[in-house]
Amino acid sequence: MTKTRLLKWFGAGATTLLLSVFVMPIALGGSAGAALGTPPTQNMKPPTSIGKGEGALNIIAWEGYTQPEWVKPFEATTGCQVNVKYAGSSSEMVSLMANGGGHQWDLVSASGDADLRLIYGGDVKPININLIPSWKEFQPFLKSPSFNTINGYHYGVSFEFGPNVLLYSTKTFKTAPTSWSVLYSSKYKGEITIPDNPIQIADAALYLETAQPSLGITDPYELTQTQFNAAVNLLKSEHPLVKKYWDLASQEISLFQNGEAVVGAAWPYQTSTLQAAKAPVADTIPKQGATGWADTWMLAANAPHPNCAYKWMAYMSTPKIQAEDAISYGETPANTLACPIMNTLQKGGCAAYHANEPESYFSTIKFWKTPLSTCDNGQNDCVDFTQWQQAWTQIIG
């Protein structure tokens, strides 16, 4: 009697639980995703003033964006303790923001290819740009760029931008390589490293733009199936030559320090870190041009510390911090007043990192953007990002 009763309770409890877990998500239903229309958070009203700091700030950022050099003074003046989580790719950032439920993170340093996904996924909300005084000093093309400003609403404040560079060992290459073809050359078999990121397919497409002009590639992120397949095949043929696909910048730094890799695709951050450690490396942008990233500090839709977040965005937009980050990371600041400060931090720093160059320089970089099936030229046959991710799994194997 006692044992069967216990078992009955157990069985009933388990069944109820299992059923509810089963039924609940189906009952909740879910819209089949938003077509590009109005961002879901468009009507969330931003504050009119920055209140008192909440004492903490949780950021998702690229490695190198939260150096103690500028984080410590920020924490001292605002009292907002900065907690940072490093992400290795835009997809990881989108995933963290989406799965974090919105209550863990305050800010994310999203690159252009994450912005649309974050905005239309409802993970970020509009900010009051008037609360960022330094915004008025920004380059005009970075004040309201299409990757973070939609229908006039600012979903964050532009930060800095830069190119993906070709990092090489000066012991192997006496002069800087002039073409991305070194990454696909069997001469360096087993000594090549590239990022473990589906967006790398765009770099292959960029190379094919001039290497195989018959393909007719004009935008490395908007590829027809034929162009896409050609880029994927190039990367598959590169696979046996790759030593390792790096997920974090620190992995690539280790590879070059150990001499395991002599050439690879990198961010300027790796170059400056390796050179600071006296490693014999240098970087360059080959003749085919480069892909790149334009980063925005975006505010999470349910940020738990919005005041600290606004303070951070305002702080990171000031000329001094823009200059410090530009020199430290190796990227171009959005704030036009950063240039003279960069020259005091590093001789010729302003020119080295292309600060204050006109929009023409900005336009030479093919910035990361989310590949969609709708191409800018009006066609609908471009390959969308899900296919990029699946193809990448095939390439890495």
Add this chain to the structure above:
Amino acid sequence: MWRRPWLRGALILSPPLAWFLVIYLASLVALLITAFFSTNDLTGNIIYQWTWSNFSQIFTQSVYHTIILRTLLMAIAVTLTDAVIALPFAFFIAKIASHRSRQVFLALVLLPLWASYLARVYAWINILSNHGVLPNFESHLGLPITNLAYSNVAMWIVFSYLWLPFMIVPIYGAFERVPDSLLEASADLGAGSWFTFRKILMPMILPGVVAGSIFTFSLTLGDFITPLLIGGSSSNFIGNAIYDSAINGGDLPFAAALAFVSIAIMAVYLLLARLAGAFEAL
């Protein structure tokens, strides 16, 4: 409460049962059910409509066969390697070492577990990489220099090292339960050591070996950090594919489908282990 003994039993069992049901079982079921959903391409939000597309993707695309096979083969290789290495260790500790030194040896075997997983893997990166300990050693001795870091061989070495304590301890337990008199009797009757080992020892310690193999097999099957750190360009495990789809790709349903495959493999392995008598000591 005294008049209804079943109430007492129910109250004692309820908290752990509730924990087991809610936190463990329910979350596991929620995860596995996600495998039958799909995601919106742009935003990554889950579309709650029943579909088999995730599983058909795994079964039809050969890259996933490669990944699953690679993980499986590595798990088997690591298990066999650890079994071979652990047997003499465990025999020595159980049968040959003096009683006092037995504890010391066991402590030494378990000592690496006190260091963090990452520290141990990084130690091996240091040993195996280009300017590391092994190439230096080889060049001093005039041996051919190997470049093992960032390869499947490196992963096999690291995995075998990481899980060795988990194999030694159960086998040691099994050897301990073998009475010394059996070994003496076998020698008295004229059996050589290999014969003794094969016909008498092995059947008795097999459950212990299988129990240890459950650890090495499952830990290798589910791992993704070692391939990430010391694997090469063709070292992705099921765990890495799950990490890539869930974290980098935002495709939780597909990751859940891959997890399903992992669980299925482990279920089959545990069934085989049970048939081989691994759980008899329970």
